[in-house]
Amino acid sequence: xxxxxxxxxxxxxxxxxxxxxxxxxxxxxxxxxxxxxxxxxxxxxxxxxxxxxxxxxxxxxxxxxxxxxxxxxxxxxxxxxxxxxxxxxxxxxxxxxxxxxxxxxxxxxxxxxxxxxxxxxxxxxxxxxxxxxxxxxxxxxxxxxxxxxxxxxxxxxxxxxxxxxxxxxxxxxxxxxxxxxxxxxxxxxxxxxxxxxxxxxxxxxxxxxxxxxxxxxxxxx
Amino acid sequence: xxxxxxxxxxxxxxxxxxxxxxxxxxxxxx
Numbered sequence: 531x532x533x534x535x536x537x538x539x540x541x542x543x544x545x546x547x548x549x550x551x552x553x554x555x556x557x558x559x560x561x562x563x564x565x566x567x568x569x570x571x572x573x574x575x576x577x578x579x580x581x582x583x584x585x586x587x588x589x590x591x592x593x594x595x596x597x598x599x600x601x602x603x604x605x606x607x608x609x610x611x612x613x614x615x616x617x618x619x620x621x622x623x624x625x626x627x628x629x630x631x632x633x634x635x636x637x638x639x640x641x642x643x644x645x646x647x648x649x650x651x652x653x654x655x656x657x658x659x660x661x662x663x664x665x666x667x668x669x670x671x672x673x674x675x676x677x678x679x680x681x682x683x684x685x686x687x688x689x690x691x692x693x694x695x696x697x698x699x700x701x702x703x704x705x706x707x708x709x710x711x712x713x714x715x716x717x718x719x720x721x722x723x724x725x726x727x728x729x730x731x732x733x734x735x736x737x738x739x740x741x742x743x744x745x746x747x748x749x750x751x
Numbered sequence: 752x753x754x755x756x757x758x759x760x761x762x763x764x765x766x767x768x769x770x771x772x773x774x775x776x777x778x779x780x781x
Contacts (some may be wrong), residue, residue, distance in 0.1 A: 541774075553775045576768035582775075672775045697774060699767075 549663060551576070552585070553695040555674045556688055562679035564703045567595045570676035577672070578631040585670040587625060588636035589658045589688060590678040591647045598631045607642035613656045624665040626664035635665040644744075651683040658684050662691060 557570040569585060578584045588596040597603070615621040626633035637647060637657060649657065662673065675688050689696055 555771060555775070572764040573758075573768050573771065576765045577772055580768060580772050582772055586774070672771075697771065700772075 531572060534600040536700045549670075549673075551649060552667075552670055553672045554688065554691075554695065555672055555697045555699055556677055556685075557674060557699045557701060558677045558685060559679050559701045560681070562593075564679075564701045566590070566679070566701050567593075567599060567676050569699065569701050570674050571596055571599050574632045574674050576632055577674075582671045583633075584631075585633045585635070585665075585667050585668055586659050587665075587675045588638060589636065589661065589675050589684055591637045591649065591654055591657055591684070592678060594638035596676050597627075597634060597636040598635070600632075602627060602629060602634070602636075602638070603643045604639055604641065605643060607645055608640060609656070609723055611640050611647070613653065613660060622664075624660065626665050626667050628668075633667055633670060635661045637661065655683050655687045659691070662688075679684070713715055716751075 556574070557566045557573075559566050567588075567590065574584050574586045586596060588594045590596075612621045624635055624639075626635050627639060628634070640657075641647060647654075648656075662675070667673075677685050678689060
C-alpha cells in the first residue's frame with residue numbers, strides 16, 4: 531500500500547546499475563520437462579570455463595533444480611521467505627553461491643529441499659526480482675536465467691527487467707508438441723533478443739514431490 | 752558438463768557456449 535503522494539516505483543527500480551547492464555541469457559520453453567535446467571547448467575559451465583564470469587539464476591520457483599543438479603541442497607526447512615527488506619539490514623541482499631566457478635541464486639537456497647513454493651504471480655515476480663537484482667554478484671559478464679515453462683508473469687518480468695541485451699535460448703525436444711510451442715515464449719518484440727539453437731539434454735533430475743510450505747510470509751525489516 | 756551425456760552433447764553445449772560468449776562480448780564492448 532502506498533502513502534498519499536508517494537510515487538509508484540516500477541518493479542526493478544532498485545536493481546543496481548552494474549547488474550542492470552549485464553546481458554541476460556534466458557533459457558525458456560513452451561512446455562516443461564524438455565531440459566531447460568540441464569541446458570542452463572551445461573551452458574553455464576563451458577561459458578565459465580571459457581573465462582566468462584557467469585551468474586545463474588534459477589527462476590523456476592516451482593522446480594528449482596539448477597541448485598540440486600550442482601549438488602547444492604538446503605536440508606533445513608524455512609519458516610518464511612523474505613521478499614524485500616530495508617536497505618542496510620542483514621536480509622537486504624542475498625549472496626550468490628559459487629559452484630564449479632558459476633555464481634548461483636536460486637529459490638532452492640531460500641526453502642528446504644522438501645518444501646515447495648505455493649505462491650501467486652505477484653509474489654513470484656517479487657521473488658525472481660529479488661533473485662536477480664537483490665543478489666550480490668561478483669563482477670559477472672552475463673546472467674543465465676533458467677525460466678519456468680510457458681509465457682507467464684515470470685518470463686515477462688525477466689524479458690523486461692532493465693535496459694540490457696537479452697538472449698533467448700529456447701529448448702525443444704524432437705516432439706511435435708514441444709516444437710510447436712517455442713514461438714509464444716519468445717521475448718516481446720521491443721526487447722533486444724537473438725534466438726539461439728537449443729540442444730536438448732536429458733530431463734533427469736526432475737524435482738521430487740515437494741511438500742507445500744504454508745503460509746508463505748513476507749518480512750519487512 | 753556435470754550430467755551424464757554422450758560426447759556429442761558435450762560438444763554441442765561447448766559450441767553453444769562459444770557462440771554465446773561471442774554474442775555477449777566482454778564488458779569493455781558494452
